[in-house]
Every structure is written in structure tokens, then in C-alpha cells.
Amino acid sequence: MIKPYYEEENITIYNGDCLEVMKEFDNESIDCVIADPPYGLNYLSNRYKYGNPHLKIENDDKLFIPIVSLWQKLKTTGAMYVFYSHKLPLVSDNIKNVIIWVKNNWSAGDLEGDYGNQYEMLAFMPKGNFKLKSKRFSNVWFFDREIPKYHPTQKPTSLINRIIESATNKGDIILDPFLGSGTTARACKDLGRKCIGIEISKEYCDIAVKRLGQEVFDFAEVNR
């Protein structure tokens, strides 16, 4: 049995390879999967190219999404959400819809040789008996980027909150196999859900634990 790296009421974090750690979980034991794998986009903006303040992302050059293993862990009433990109195409009969996350900011990337990238894709993969738990949204979501204070590809908490509130009830179990800086764990804590997070980098596990201990995030602090 793999020992958790960190545990508090309703939140468990494992430091390891999600493929290995997940083997320990029962099939059909998870209400919702939120997977944000390394998906090969050039995530460093010009601002960060020199003096990048972030730690390296493990496996950013080895793209994979463990769809089959994750699907096995999902309850028959559950839903899986997977971020992906054209660098890491996702093809599955279980994709019911693709949500487009439109960002406010598209200034990074190849400024002269490419179009500005203003959206990201989120595959929605419900199992047979899944029903939405919130009002019905369209499949185009507008959320501002957050200043990546904790992780270079940190997702906005408001975006993760929308997934959690539309797919789960209080007390449900959410699995994030690529936890990064712990955005999903923090959102679960704030919204009264249980979270199992797996992250291969010990440094990012520590950052996630730190975020769980914070009452309020002060993103303005980054610009000081």
C-alpha cells in the first residue's frame, strides 16, 4: 500500500506516478476525475523565458493521458474532465462534448510566426448515468487566466470550481492524477468535496500542501 504524502480531513495527496498510485484504488470508486496532464504547449511566456521562477514540469516531453485507467476508477454515475491540446490529441468514444475555455489573454507564444492562443480544450466524458448537478452551461466557458504564482500551467480556481459544482455534490470524491500546485485540492476543500491528488514532483506536492494551509490567496503579491 502506497503511503500518502499528506493527509487532512477529506484531502489526500500522493507523491508518485499516477499510473502506479492508481493501481491501489478500487474500480468505480471515484465520482469525478479532473485531469490536467502535461500537454506539451510552450507554456513559458516571454516574461518567464529568462529567470523562469517555476520548477520544471515532469514529463512535459513525454505526453500521455491514462484514459483507460482513469475511466476504470470512475463510478457509473461519474464524469471525467480532461484538459488536452493539439499536441496531445485525445480520441475516445467516451467524449460526449468538448468544452472550450476562452482566456482573456493571448499575448504569449511565437509573437511573429503564430496566432495568439486564446483557448484550451476540456474533454467532457460522463459515464452512462451521470446527470449535471448545476444549471446547464454552454460548452464555451470564459474565465480569466490567473497569474501563475504556484505553477506555470496553473488553472484558475474559478474554472475548477465550475467543474466541481456542475459535476459533483458535497462529500463526493474527486481524483486529480496530475495535481500540480493543488488547485483542485484547494477548490475541493473550499467546496466541501473530498479530493485525492497525485503529483510526481515532491516540490509541487509541497506547494499544494502550502496552498491547502492558506485561508485566502493574494495574487496581487506576485506583482509587488
Ligand SMILES: C[S@@+](CC[C@H](N)C(=O)[O-])C[C@H]1O[C@@H](n2cnc3c(N)ncnc32)[C@H](O)[C@@H]1O
Ligand atoms: C499541467 S500540470 C497540472 C497543473 C495543475 N492543474 C495546477 O493548477 O497547478 C501537470 C502536472 O503533472 C505532473 N506529472 C507529470 N507526470 C506525472 C505522472 N506520471 N504522475 C503524476 N503527476 C505527473 C507534473 O509534475 C505537473 O505538475
